[in-house]
Amino acid sequence: MHVVLISACEKRALKRSRALLDSYALRAGERTWASAMTVEGLQELRAALKRTASRQTAVACYRNEGMRRMKLLWVVGSTRAFGPHGHFPAGTTRRKEAAVPTWVRHAALLADAAGQGHDVGKASIAFQRKLRDATAPQKDSIRHEWVSLKVIQALRDGADWKTAWQRLEVKAERESVPFAERGLTNVHDAFDFLVASHHGLFGPRTGRDAIGVSNHVRQNPPFDPAQYRPQAPLPEPALAFLNKKLRRLEKIVPPEGVDTPLYWRALSLVARAGLIFADHYISSLHKSKDAELYANTKFDKAGRKLDQPLDQHLSDVSGMAGRMTYRLATLRLPGLSEETVERIMERTEIRQYAWQNRAIAALETARRTTDRPALVLDLAGTGAGKTRMNAKCACALAKDRRVRFATALNLRTLTLQTGDAYREQLKIGSDELACVIGDRIAIRLHESARQQETAEFADEDENPIDVEFEAVGEEFFVPAWVEPFLKEKPRMRPVIGAPVLASTVDFLIAAGEPHRQGHHTLALLRLVDSDLILDEIDSYDPKAMVAVLRLVQMAALFGRNVISSSATLARPVATALCRAYRSGIAMRAALEGRAGQDFLCALIDDHLDPEVFVCREHSEFEGRYDSRITRLLAALHGRAFRIPCLANIAAPTVIAWRDAIAHAVAQLHEDNAWPFAQTGKRVSFGLVRIANIRPAVETARFLADRFPDAYVACYHAQDFTIQRFLKERRLDRLLIRKNGNGHLETDADIRERVSRIDSPEVKFIVVATPVEEIGRDHDFDWAVIEPSSTQSIVQTAGRVNRHRLLPRTAPNIAILQVNHRKIRGQKTVFTRPGLETDTQRYNDPRQGRDPHGHDLKHLIDWNQLPVLDAGLRFRNHPFARLDDENLTAMLEAPLKILCMEARPRDWMVEATYADYPLRDRDAVQQTWRFNYEGDTFEILAPTATGDRFIPRPDLVAEKRGIPANAWLCWSREELAEQAAIAGIALKDAFHFTISTYRFAAQEFEWDEAFGASRPLDRAE
Known part of the structure; x- marks a missing residue:
């Protein structure tokens, strides 16, 4: 493209900007530069200008659009030197500012x-x-x-x-x-x-x-x-x-x-x-x-x-x-440049994503008729491009095209993954994007939640210790009045200033939690001037969902748009979202002296025409939502990409349960393997979804023993930091199959492993916990699923045939008849994860429920499930109905308090927030590391001189070696070498955390191939 750059800088900024612009473009005047430049080069120039910008900086960039005009792309520094379309003023006049509300x-x-x-x-x-x-x-x-x-x-x-x-x-x-x-x-x-x-x-x-x-x-x-x-x-x-x-x-x-x-x-x-x-x-x-x-x-x-x-x-x-x-x-910070917005909003020509063009056109039409804040529910299916679509929605709905949005994600790894997607797919430059990847004192927070009466305070005012978050991003402009607050928190500058933020929800959630004090005000600084994107809100357990709904309410209070995406957004979650958003809109209306609680609502997906309307009554939303789901189910009929079957279990024993998994693995491989080029062998990549870590590790060991012709990996959270990173990077490279299997057949490691096996049938098996089912852009050939909820089944199924969308005639998904908790004899089985509770059991006849309520043979109407899609969550299957009933019951009381429909003083009470936290207060994250030089495991523990790592070999119950057919695991020497390549210190590379419900340090088992796991308590 051909660009023109104009500097209106003053004082020292003029000299700095001239030197920088001279290195990128040719001068066309005293303060004007012109040059042909690539998109990447222009992004680099803008980032360089921002790094040296001061309050005297003002540089505008225009793109030559031929005979038509010069179009303003962006301004770095003060925008006061230029008009809204980039025109340089010939003179100035003074007028009164608009009245303050x-x-x-x-x-x-x-x-x-x-x-x-x-x-x-x-x-x-x-x-x-x-x-x-x-x-x-x-x-x-x-x-x-x-x-x-x-x-x-x-x-x-x-x-x-x-x-x-x-x-x-x-x-x-x-x-x-x-x-x-x-x-x-x-x-x-x-x-x-x-x-x-x-x-x-x-x-x-x-x-x-x-x-x-x-x-x-x-x-x-x-x-x-x-x-x-x-x-x-x-x-x-x-x-x-x-x-x-x-x-x-x-x-x-x-x-x-x-x-x-x-x-x-x-x-x-x-x-x-x-x-x-x-x-x-x-x-x-x-x-x-x-x-x-x-x-x-x-x-x-x-x-x-x-x-x-x-x-x-x-x-x-x-x-x-x-x-x-x-x-x-009245906060108004800089938004995305016009150039970036244009790139995000480009029409797609790919048929699979054409629905996005229709949805955006509908949103833009609606925005021209009303400036009301909007709630968007994106129900598009797996692989339909929801990440890109959510960003497009934020652009289409932004007033005056000043686009700022924050994407809240449940997993730390998804934050970085989403940041990569924004950079690579949407071409958002690093000077417009920041990522929050977590906090550094999570253990202390968990302990203080239980021990607040004895907690340390930061000062004599008894202020709580501030939370610090790790943020990735460049230097961003923030108003001078914010600077003092960020002086001790420099990592927060990109979080507040960046037009686009990809963040763990842990940071943003405090905007809806006034008891969090300083953290609350910091999160508000982001939320008051930023639209909110929520990814997979139904992946939260009910208590955490209440915390997210508080965030939605605060976004509505400040007049922000909220975009929520999930292929399995069931009615209880959708109505809860609407109620929370409406209550925030009601507060906003009260401030502005307006009658009514109306807002713009959009229901969009990849099958039906978009539905955008002004929502005035909650009953109107419910009616439209129910009607749309009915039509969506009809549109889903007949798309045979994922065909399920029931994996029967012969006896209520762990051995029989594992045998059922092995039988399902063998059959699914037989039906879904594909010929591996130039070998005469058949290969498949399969997923075995297990709800909890210890059973997952044991299942991986079992499958490695049962199938010597298979390569078995185990993917979960309790692994060395460097090993989990390497696993995720390898899976991302292998299982993005948008262009078929060619890259698998040419991958040196995969080819070598296939040739090493004598059998003509080669299985690559990933045993994974729920970390795989949300947000991972992987495409497996088949899956065996341990059930936790209908939502988890649908989400896991979304990792099968995700990119290739090959029509199937034989099953490629097997759902186990019962889960591991049932086999262990527990009374409440669909829990952690799941929606079943001790007071609302799915098999309790005293509550009018079927005694077979833990058996998938009875929980799913198999005659109504020829293919596995979101219909499992939306249709009238007993499992879905029980999930809905329990979810509705668990959300009702806190929602009434949130919306001031009951106990109208409770929004001022700490328990209202503490009893519905984002993270389980009973769960404790114990931080361990392997001391590479000392060849011992150490736990982070409090001492007289502060927290430090101390050796605890007595808590390592057993160390298992690496099976010959283990996959995606590396020796400690290899891990140390990879850490050095990645620039990670050994003390950080060999970190891992163990989740427990005890505050005392707990014994665990280390498996060199499959990571750490601890014995399960009966309560778990």
Whole structure:
């Protein structure tokens, strides 16, 4: 392409940009460059400009489109120097800025007032003693923010400073919750909530008890009235400011006709984030001078010192909280360049993906008629290009084509895989894309979830320790006001600034979890100005799904589009998504003073015409969704790509269960093997899906013994980091079969292995846990599936004949009659993973269920399953019906609380979030590594000097060698060599984690070929 570049840089940026542009293009004027350039070269230039950009940088790039025009592709730096289409101004005029929305001003005023009062309680003798005496208890019997609340309530009622503190001496007053049953109903309630919760939500921390003060008023240490009197009066100007701001708050009233509790909830969530932001930042500054009352302490070389006079701290936080709230609510960061958007939106000419063209046209038409936020449900089948389509949806729905979106994924490996897909398929440059790949203190988080009462705090305010996430990305622009917050978290810069983010959901989920404090505000910084893409939401267990629904609600509150994709999006999940999104829209409507809760809704898939409509009633969504599923099932009929059969099990023993797997493997290979070029042999690549790691490892050992003519691999999470990486890289290369089997037949290692086997039949078998069934773009010839749920069966089946889509006449999928838990005699079998619970068992006749409810012979109507597709999840199979019933039951109570249809104060309670976490609170990740030099296994354990790895050979029950026909495994020397090639230190390369439900270190078995596994508890 031929491009023109124009620089409007100033000061030092002009010299830097000239030098850089001179190395890429020829000058056509003093500040103009022109050159022919490739797409890759232009991306490289843009990235280089961004790396050196400052606030004086402004470089625009235009593409020559022949006789028609010069089209603006992108601007690096300030866009103020150019018009919306890239025109350089001939002159300037001044005009008033657009009016700030009323709700934004109200939120800023609320945060400003709360900032002036948030730490008044630090004037107590107890807190000032804690600041001055390093040996004083870190915990207070009454938290300082609760003291602030009670003192301010008394001041508001007319009490003087000294009298106001006496309220704390009355137990009933000290422990009373200030909110009515309906929740927040006026501006004083909202103010009180901000002050009381700026370090944490109300109790209880877990359980179903009503909102209470257990997080703020403690029984130990006991209350001492003498300690909760003011050490000194608050300076008069500070009190005068507080009274003035409280009076100003009284002018704030909700718009007429809106739901008052909804309005105050929404306003408080925004204002609270601004307050937390401001408090964290101001508290980090050094402002030491003489005073009677201080806000906190700082450490320097001389030790611990008093810092920040309390009145100054209150004033500083107040002013900044108002500004931060305004900036958060009006945040607008740079989006994708027009060039990148064009590339993403290019029409596809591939027949398999033609449905995307129709869907995008429908979304663009709808967007021209309404600017309402949109909920998109992408029901396209396996291999239909949902990753690309989701990005296209975000572009089609973006207002003013300012495209920013974040893709939330459940697995860390999928984050990197999705990032690669965005780079390679959509050509999104590294200067527009960031990836979050996980956090570094996951073990501590799991422990603190169970042991919060004894957890360490970051400071005397009892703030929780911040979570740090590993992020991959370049330097990105963020507003100056965000810079101080990122000073101690430089890895967060690309997470906030990048137009496109591929992230583990663990980071984003905190946007819907106000009890996460600083992490909550960071996640909000991303969400408020970014559309949200959710991949395979039905892969989460019900509790985790509630956490994801909270994220959906917050996205809707900020007017963002949400795009959810899954081929198995069952009715309970779809309706839950709609309810959560609608509740966020309702809060947004209350803020804006609008009646109604309408939003744009789109139902799209690869078989039917897209359906885009304005959704005004939940019943309308349910009706349209049910109708579409009925039509989708009819369209799926007759596509014989995956044909299932039942793998019968002769006896209820582990031996018979494994024999059934072996028999299925042999038969599926016989029916689906293909001739391997120039060898006269037949080959197949098959998947054996096993729900849990220990049975998977044992099954891999069994199959390696049973089939000497087979190569057996085991793929799961409990493996050396380097070995799992090598397995995934090898599987990705071998099993992407969009162009058939040619690359397999020419692969040197595969050819050598095929020739090594004397038998004319060669099987390559991957025994895998559920890490294979979500997101892996692999195409197997056949699969044996241990059932956990209908969703897991369909998802695993999606790895079979995925790319080639060859018509089949014989079965290529076998579903085991019962799963391993049933064989072990457990009463609840479709669990971890699965939706069955101890109180809602699938075979419990007391609940009107079939006693054969664990037997796939009865759970599936085999006469109605000639082919295996999403119809298994959607049709009226007993298994699908039971999954739906249990899922609906488990989601109903938390959804009602989320949407304020029940217990309308519970959104302010920590237990509401802690009881429905993204990750199982009972699960513990124990981190191990193999010490290559010391030839021993070591566990990460707490010691007097901090966490470190210590040898525990006593916990390694058995070490198994590598079978002759093991596949995708390497000797330790080979792994060390590969780690060196990849630039990974040995201490990191040989890491692995073991999941357990015990906090004590647990014995495990190491298998050189197939990884780590531990004995299963009866409860598992």
